[in-house]
Amino acid sequence: xxxxxxxxxxxxxxxISKSFGQTQANADISLDIRAGRIKxxxxxxxxxxxxxxxxxxxxxxxxxxxxxxxxxxxxxNSPKQAIEAGIGMVYQHFMLVEGMTVAENVVxxxxxRFWLKPKRIFQEVGRLAERYKLExxxxxxxxxxxxxxxxxxxxxxxxxxxxxxxxxxEPTTVLTPTEIEQLFQAMRHMSDSGKAIVFISHKLDEVxxxxxxxxxxxxxxxxxEMEISQVTSTRELALRMVGRExxxxxxxxxxxxxxxxxxxxxVWHGPxxxxxxxxxxGEINAVVGVAGNGQKPLVEIISGQTPPKQGLITILDKPWKxxxxxxxxxxDFCYIPEDRLGLATCPALDLGDNFLLTTREHFSxxxxxxxxxxxxxxxxxxxxxxxxxxxxxxKAGELxxxxxxxxxxxxxxxxxxxxxxxxxxxxxxxxxATEEIWNYLLQARGKAGIxxxxxxxxxxxxxxxxxxxxxxxxxxxxxPAADQEKVSSIGPLMAGxxx
Amino acid sequence: MSSTIIIPLLAATVQSxxxxxxxxxxxxxxxxxxxxxxxxEGIMIVGALSGFWVSQASGNPWLGFLAGGGCASLFSLLHAxxxxxxxxxxxxxxxxxxxxxxxxxxxxGTPLIGQKAPGFSRIFIPLLQDxxxxxxxxxxxxxxxxxxxxxxxxIWLFLYYTRWGLALRxxxxxxxxxxxxxxxxQFYRAxxxxxxxxxxxxxxxxxxxxxxxxxxxxxxxxxxWIAVALVIFAFWKPGRAVLGAYLFGGVMAFQxxxxxxxxxxPSSLLLMLPYxxxxxxxxxxxxxxxxxxxxxxLGVNVExxx
Numbered sequence: 001x002x003x004x005x006x007x008x009x010x011x012x013x014x015x016i017s018k019s020f021g022q023t024q025a026n027a028d029i030s031l032d033i034r035a036g037r038i039k040x041x042x043x044x045x046x047x048x049x050x051x052x053x054x055x056x057x058x059x060x061x062x063x064x065x066x067x068x069x070x071x072x073x074x075x076x077n078s079p080k081q082a083i084e085a086g087i088g089m090v091y092q093h094f095m096l097v098e099g100m101t102v103a104e105n106v107v108x109x110x111x112x113r114f115w116l117k118p119k120r121i122f123q124e125v126g127r128l129a130e131r132y133k134l135e136x137x138x139x140x141x142x143x144x145x146x147x148x149x150x151x152x153x154x155x156x157x158x159x160x161x162x163x164x165x166x167x168x169x170e171p172t173t174v175l176t177p178t179e180i181e182q183l184f185q186a187m188r189h190m191s192d193s194g195k196a197i198v199f200i201s202h203k204l205d206e207v208x209x210x211x212x213x214x215x216x217x218x219x220x221x222x223x224x225e226m227e228i229s230q231v232t233s234t235r236e237l238a239l240r241m242v243g244r245e246x247x248x249x250x251x252x253x254x255x256x257x258x259x260x261x262x263x264x265x266x267v268w269h270g271p272x273x274x275x276x277x278x279x280x281x282g283e284i285n286a287v288v289g290v291a292g293n294g295q296k297p298l299v300e301i302i303s304g305q306t307p308p309k310q311g312l313i314t315i316l317d318k319p320w321k322x323x324x325x326x327x328x329x330x331x332d333f334c335y336i337p338e339d340r341l342g343l344a345t346c347p348a349l350d351l352g353d354n355f356l357l358t359t360r361e362h363f364s365x366x367x368x369x370x371x372x373x374x375x376x377x378x379x380x381x382x383x384x385x386x387x388x389x390x391x392x393x394x395k396a397g398e399l400x401x402x403x404x405x406x407x408x409x410x411x412x413x414x415x416x417x418x419x420x421x422x423x424x425x426x427x428x429x430x431x432x433a434t435e436e437i438w439n440y441l442l443q444a445r446g447k448a449g450i451x452x453x454x455x456x457x458x459x460x461x462x463x464x465x466x467x468x469x470x471x472x473x474x475x476x477x478x479x480p481a482a483d484q485e486k487v488s489s490i491g492p493l494m495a496g497x498x499x
Numbered sequence: 500m501s502s503t504i505i506i507p508l509l510a511a512t513v514q515s516x517x518x519x520x521x522x523x524x525x526x527x528x529x530x531x532x533x534x535x536x537x538x539x540e541g542i543m544i545v546g547a548l549s550g551f552w553v554s555q556a557s558g559n560p561w562l563g564f565l566a567g568g569g570c571a572s573l574f575s576l577l578h579a580x581x582x583x584x585x586x587x588x589x590x591x592x593x594x595x596x597x598x599x600x601x602x603x604x605x606x607x608g609t610p611l612i613g614q615k616a617p618g619f620s621r622i623f624i625p626l627l628q629d630x631x632x633x634x635x636x637x638x639x640x641x642x643x644x645x646x647x648x649x650x651x652x653x654i655w656l657f658l659y660y661t662r663w664g665l666a667l668r669x670x671x672x673x674x675x676x677x678x679x680x681x682x683x684x685q686f687y688r689a690x691x692x693x694x695x696x697x698x699x700x701x702x703x704x705x706x707x708x709x710x711x712x713x714x715x716x717x718x719x720x721x722x723x724w725i726a727v728a729l730v731i732f733a734f735w736k737p738g739r740a741v742l743g744a745y746l747f748g749g750v751m752a753f754q755x756x757x758x759x760x761x762x763x764x765p766s767s768l769l770l771m772l773p774y775x776x777x778x779x780x781x782x783x784x785x786x787x788x789x790x791x792x793x794x795x796x797l798g799v800n801v802e803x804x805x
């Protein structure tokens with residue numbers, strides 16, 4: 001437990017409870033947030049972190065409990081009141097106006113005179129950026145910035161209005177390793193100058209490296225709270241967060257590889273420049289990179305959505321055109337898109353129909369679908385893949401992210417494909433679901449080659465046999481995942497640094 | 500020959516372009532806040548009628564001019580109510596506004612057809628009117644034209660150099676960012692609709708108080724639609740709106756001259772000319788932009804905060 005400290009906390013939450021219908025998102029949560037400290041809020045998806053922070057940010061009202069700001073009980077009826085109380089939030093999805101400059105975004109919503117003086121604002125924003133080591137050009141258009149720079153703008157917005165409590169919601173998801181280090185430095189700077197920082201995360205190593213203290217949230221409860229110096233191992237943290245032993249380093253036995261199932265030779269397409277890569281049956285090749293470095297067009301051409309402009313693509317020994325022209329391609333190839341609700345499923349259709357979306361081979365008689373048979377098969381299949389659902393009549397949109405992804409995997413792997421293209425398969429999933437998804441992919445590797453597109457380094461290292469780093473549409477390097485020396489250079493490679 | 504034909508033609512160009520300029524600026528203002536208002540034609544004619552009415556009743560054309568803007572602004576409140584309060588579809592609501600406005604003006608305006616109202620006449624600006632070429636074209640006009648010279652600059656200053664303008668533009672570009680900053684998107688969108696409607700209404704009353712002083716049925720004759728199209732041509736920039744409006748005005752003035760000179764071309768064909776040419780030019784010019792300049796959230800409703 002955190003020892004009693006003499007200075008009163010900036011924010012004290014006392015017995016906060018909040019329910020949505022049947023589910024209790026927060027149960028009797030008490031938490032102190034102190035100036036000059038970085039507090040990590042650790043928990044899986046659905047543990048209640050976002051609800052708690054939305055209460056602090058004035059978006060929700062708690063059912064029970066008090067929020068005390070500087071010792072005084074306060075009720076936030078709107079985000080505006082929370083902002084005025086000095087609480088600032090950096091959301092996971094940036095809230096920036098892309099078409100405007102950095103400075104304009106920073107002044108948006110700030111108190112001040114009617115007329116804007118661009119020059120003065122530029123200076124003020126520039127000075128602030130320098131003071132907190134948040135390098136960004138005040139005159140640049142937000143749309144031209146990298147994700148890391150955009151995040152700095154979000155933080156500058158809060159610093160500009162002199163927020164004293166900064167809440168960062170999963171801030172590292174979109175950053176390169178270098179940018180993460182820069183962010184951590186800025187966080188330390190801010191806490192040194194007296195800001196209270198709340199760092200929401202489910203990444204244990206990051207919490208260990210930047211936080212002063214950690215509170216662990218599980219199923220709406222604070223299960224533990226301690227100083228980082230008291231934590232003996234990350235394993236212990238993980239155990240408390242998930243509540244059971246987890247196995248994040250899946251059993252990756254090498255298996256004998258077969259023929260090439262996918263080969264790209266000198267492909268040029270949109271931002272992609274001279275891409276060559278291959279995937280053999282029995283192996284996983286992970287394309288690693290920060291989102292937006294050409295992964296989208298790469299996925300689009302490999303999955304047959306758009307023809308490549310230039311270069312040779314061979315899938316299962318057939319040229320791209322011939323492969324997608326034959327009607328059999330759907331049997332041999334499967335695509336697990338990043339956008340689960342948009343591309344992979346129809347949210348408004350029920351689970352049975354969603355199963356039939358891509359898999360109709362054994363369930364059709366002439367023009368008719370044998371729905372009864374399909375439903376029986378789907379039901380069995382979903383159970384083997386541990387998809388939790390009430391009935392096949394439930395709509396796909398009602399499933400949680402993890403269950404939906406398991407459904408997609410179940411459906412796609414059912415066809416026993418020979419080439420699998422998996423795009424960010426565990427993004428936004430909790431640890432338990434991630435573990436299952438990874439195991440399914442590793443199993444599937446026995447009979448197929450897998451091209452894994454991911455920006456999660458941990459995922460790539462846990463699954464892949466080969467690592468391919470992509471930056472600005474170019475392949476920086478390709479090497480076996482077992483090559484420790486190369487693996488340690490992935491961070492700089494992802495940021496385009498190559499010696 | 501330039502002084503006898505070209506100069507009067509260009510002066511007429513400015514005059515014909517002015518009502519369209521007011522309406523285009525109004526629609527730019529509204530669309531910048533993220534609201535598409537296809538009711539411009541209806542709002543404009545409501546402005547024309549109420550301006551004419553008030554001017555006739557009060558004998559003061561300035562009162563009429565302002566009343567035209569004010570009534571149009573109130574009329575466009577309907578759009579705000581449908582889109583902002585009831586989350587209705589912006590296209591449908593705008594079209595309904597056009598149908599309602601033109602119908603209302605034709606019904607209420609029937610007894611006024613052919614009547615006169617006190618309007619604006621030309622005021623020559625000393626010194627400036629003597630500038631060669633420019634003087635006779637730009638500075639021998641009615642006062643409403645002079646206001647329309649200042650208006651694009653004023654709107655540009657408001658949109659780009661004030662806090663209010665910043666929040667209004669941001670409401671059209673990313674309302675969620677505005678919401679998070681503690682600003683009411685609905686307020687700024689309502690402001691966009693009301694002030695935009697006011698400007699469109701001023702354009703309408705220009706038609707009935709300065710362009711002509713007589714009430715005729717269907718006085719706007721599609722100028723509202725031209726304004727909607729010119730917004731795209733202008734890439735949502737007040738400055739470029741001037742160019743588009745005078746382009747329309749130029750062809751309008753030219754075909755009127757041709758008619759007056761008594762050509763053998765049927766007048767109905769000539770009347771078509773300004774609309775046809777404007778649309779062609781817009782189509783060609785817009786190819787370049789591909790909608791990249793449009794406010795990102797244009798036409799998309801935002802749920803009010805719970």
